C-alpha cells in the first residue's frame with residue numbers, strides 16, 4: 001500500500017494527542033494509494049483497546065463513498081507496545097477483514113513506527129507500506 005509520509009505524520013500526531021489512550025481512524029484510498037486520513041473517536045477511550053465510534057464510522061465511510069474513494073485502512077495506536085497486532089486486534093478484525101490495519105506505535109516517543117497488517121481468518125500478515133514523499 002502506498003501512503004504519503006504526510007499522512008503517516010497525521011496518524012502519529014493523532015496518536016500523540018490521544019495518548020495515553022489509543023487513537024483510531026480511517027484512511028481513504030484510491031488505486032492502491034492512501035489519499036486521506038480521517039480521525040475517529042475511540043469509543044472505548046482506553047489505553048489498551050479501541051473501537052471506532054459507530055457514528056464516526058458511518059459518517060466517514062459515507063464521505064469516502066461519496067468521494068468515489070474506498071476504505072483503504074483502519075488505524076489505531078499502541079502507546080506502550082510495538083506496532084504489532086494484539087490478540088484483541090485480531091479478534092476485532094474478524095468482523096471486517098478487508099481493510100489494511102495500520103498500527104502506530106509511540107512506545108518510543110522519539111521513534112514512532114507505523115506498520116500495516118492484513119488480519120483475516122486468524123492469519124496475520126504484514127503489508128508492506130511504500131511511503132512516498
Ligand SMILES: [Zn+2]
Pocket residue numbers: 076077078085086089103
Ligand atoms: Zn492494537
